[in-house]
Amino acid sequence: MQSCPLPIELCESVMDEIPSCSFFLAPVERYALIACMLTCQTWADRASYILRRWRVLNSENTVKLFTAALRNSPGRYLGFVNSIRLGDEGLSMSQTVGLITTPLPNLRSLSLVRIRVDLSPRVLRMFRLSFFAGLTTLECTECSFDTLRTMLYLVWGCPSLQKLILQNYRIADGPLTPERAARLSAAGRHLRGCSKLHELYLIFPDTLSLPPGDVFGSCLKTLQISFQDSERRENLVHLLRGAFPDLENVIINGFWDTKAPYIALSTLHILAAGLSSPHTIKKVAIWICFRYGIDDDVAGDGRGWCERMVGRIGEWDSRPLRSLLTGLQDLEIWVQCGVGQRQREACVAYILSVLPDVRDILSVWLPSAGKIYPSADTTSGQSTSRTPPDDSTSDTVPPLMSQ
Numbered sequence: 001m002q003s004c005p006l007p008i009e010l011c012e013s014v015m016d017e018i019p020s021c022s023f024f025l026a027p028v029e030r031y032a033l034i035a036c037m038l039t040c041q042t043w044a045d046r047a048s049y050i051l052r053r054w055r056v057l058n059s060e061n062t063v064k065l066f067t068a069a070l071r072n073s074p075g076r077y078l079g080f081v082n083s084i085r086l087g088d089e090g091l092s093m094s095q096t097v098g099l100i101t102t103p104l105p106n107l108r109s110l111s112l113v114r115i116r117v118d119l120s121p122r123v124l125r126m127f128r129l130s131f132f133a134g135l136t137t138l139e140c141t142e143c144s145f146d147t148l149r150t151m152l153y154l155v156w157g158c159p160s161l162q163k164l165i166l167q168n169y170r171i172a173d174g175p176l177t178p179e180r181a182a183r184l185s186a187a188g189r190h191l192r193g194c195s196k197l198h199e200l201y202l203i204f205p206d207t208l209s210l211p212p213g214d215v216f217g218s219c220l221k222t223l224q225i226s227f228q229d230s231e232r233r234e235n236l237v238h239l240l241r242g243a244f245p246d247l248e249n250v251i252i253n254g255f256w257d258t259k260a261p262y263i264a265l266s267t268l269h270i271l272a273a274g275l276s277s278p279h280t281i282k283k284v285a286i287w288i289c290f291r292y293g294i295d296d297d298v299a300g301d302g303r304g305w306c307e308r309m310v311g312r313i314g315e316w317d318s319r320p321l322r323s324l325l326t327g328l329q330d331l332e333i334w335v336q337c338g339v340g341q342r343q344r345e346a347c348v349a350y351i352l353s354v355l356p357d358v359r360d361i362l363s364v365w366l367p368s369a370g371k372i373y374p375s376a377d378t379t380s381g382q383s384t385s386r387t388p389p390d391d392s393t394s395d396t397v398p399p400l401m402s403q
Helices: 008-020 023-039 039-053 060-072 094-101 122-130 148-158 178-191 230-240 267-274 296-300 303-311 341-354
Strands: 055-056 083-086 111-113 137-141 163-167 199-203 221-227 250-258 283-290 330-336 362-367 372-373
Touching: 008 023, 008 039, 023 039, 023 083, 039 055, 039 178, 055 060, 060 094, 122 148, 230 267, 230 341, 250 267, 267 283, 267 303, 303 341, 341 372
Parallel strands: 055 083, 083 111, 111 137, 137 163, 163 199, 199 221, 221 250, 250 283, 283 330, 330 362
Antiparallel strands: 362 372
16 A cells, blocks of 8 residues: 555544444454554554554453463553453353453453353452453443342442443343342442443343442433333333433433333333433433334334334323423434335324424434434425434444444
8 A cells, every 4th residue: 555545643533443333343343453554554553552452352361361461561561451352252250350350550441241240249349449440431241240239349340430331231130129229229329339420321231130220320411221122111210210310311212012012101201200300301312123123003104103102192291291301402213114205294293293392302313214304394494314323224222322
């Protein structure tokens, strides 16, 4: 490669983003950075710098080798490593004790993937001042925990934590009882856990073990929660009750079975009624994905999914949405399915008939068509297209708000 038409600053910015693309594909990401390093000398310095700061440890052997390198060459690694992806199928936390008892002063991001956290809460509490002390971002994907307390002690052991992603985790000790929930809340207050946490993403959580929201501290600004089963969304109330006094942004998404019976309250109503400080909410975004595609109900007039998202006609008569969420400035509804023009118009008309008091802040989106309300016909001079977030056409999980 003799020359690059793009500025080197732009190329370096792209390389900086490679580790955060998708930690499921960490080997591919590393190969991409290695390819960048071999492309030209100008790219090599930045690519090698990122590779040294971002470590991928996907087996017990690589964990042992890296731990030995930390002890044998502390000047090369201890103050340099910034991000670690740890775990893969079959790896447990007890196999990484040598690593997590080694302080890494500049470690800011930790991703745990398909790892079994089998350490006791007492042992995890001992690590509060070492490996986890400087973490600002923690991601746990497809991890299994012996108890819910184990998971929370891992989170509480990160005193600087600002962003937490818990995706598709599993708890072995069964459903959470009210007595256990009360004890966890008391422990969180005693330990002052999550005192700096601002962003929480619960992607396909174990709804039977969904902890009370106050265990995640009182500073949360952004909450995203995704449900695999829409009929479990009433558990949202247990998460929100008495928690998150400063919450501003909420994203709720999940798979809807359009053939399932309707539950008493819509998702939006459950959210509005369950918040402890509804006046702080500024933005609400609701995503919907259909588990079985578009059935006759949705193909007819779209009323089925509208009811599940915003409610039935008359549901808001006693107390309108604006009276519950007095500070709401933006309400977005995203539909992850393909519907025709007639269904779009019918859906927008239905939403407006149920929520007439939010016309000025409502927007309805289809990833394949952009904004369908308000359109250019209803808002003069306003663009009808808006680039959806990255991967918005995915059939699984909508993207995180922060990305």
